[in-house]
Amino acid sequence: MSDIPVLFVQADNLPQAWEKTVLKVWLEGIEVKTQYDSPTNPPSKDATVMVSITNPFAEPRIHKNFPGGPEELEVYRQEVVDGIHDHWIDPEAGKWTYTYHQRLFEYLTKEAIQANKDGWSFPPVNQIKYIIDSLVDTYYTRRAQAITWQPTVDPPTGDPPCLQRIWCRMLRNEDDSLVLNMNTHWRSRDLYKAWFMNVYALTELQKIIAMRVSEKLGENVLVGRYMDISDSLHIYGCDFKVAEPEIKKMMNSSYIGRAWDTTHPAFEMMTDEARKNLASDPDYYAKGNK
Secondary structure, three states, rough: OOOOOOEEEOOHHHHHHHHHHHHHHHHHHHEEEOOOOOOOOOOEEEEEEEHHHOOOOOOOOOOOOOOOHHHHHHHHHHHHHHHHHHHOHHHHOOEOOOOOOHHHHOOOHHHHHHHHHHOOHHHHHHHOHHHHHHHHHHOOOOOOOOOOOOOOOOOOOOOOOEEEEEEEEEEOOOOOOEEEEEEEEEEEOOOOOOHHHHHHHHHHHHHHHHHHHHHHHHOOOOEEEEEEEEEEEEEEEHHHHHHHHHHHHHOOHHHHHHOOOOOHHHHHHHHHHHHHHHHHHOOOOOOOOO
16 A cells, blocks of 8 residues: 555543544554654554544543653753753754754754854744734734744754644634634654643643733633644654554553553652653753652
């Protein structure tokens, strides 16, 4: 088969969306090699996938069994939303070439950086502020977007951005309240190991945008549906042995037994601990602490 499958998933919340999407790609995705396979790895499961989550903040919001845990989830949320690891960006020293936070909140091209070194003054572009201001100016605008890709920087690197674009638009409910919809567009995505944390962090950003638009407009703005669009959403062959037991659970029972509310004591305890550790040292977990 030479056509990449195009799949659609509709879900009520994040844990349900992750499970339904994993099953959809596992059962209907195409088998295809990747650039990262070893000779013994089976081909990955892959598809172009659109996932619509009706209420991304509906409970239960947390899946207990996604690879990682509450600490890793909080670290990643702060990395995307607050930029706690932007100081790791230093491509000339062989370190990170970007973070999503830096590309979204402080977008600056390689050429602009060099021009600034030569005495020019090109300020970084806060694209999230642009989204907020655009929605405040015209709530139904189609131009409220942010991008990450830099053609002169990203293609040669070994780890170019997966997230490509965020697009937001607001509509009014029947009661005249405003609702913020968000679409995110992804070039390539690890469904089993990365998707859940990606969506958790991006919906947190969606909530922040809604709050700031609400503050500026002086009226309530609700968080609406979240749409996740991936050109290549995949489960790597090297992860099949780890993923298969979880997939069997998904096939045989409801996700509810594998999901937590954000108010679950264990989730709250581990998340609070992570916040305290990161407040004292943003590199706390990178240093191998646990």
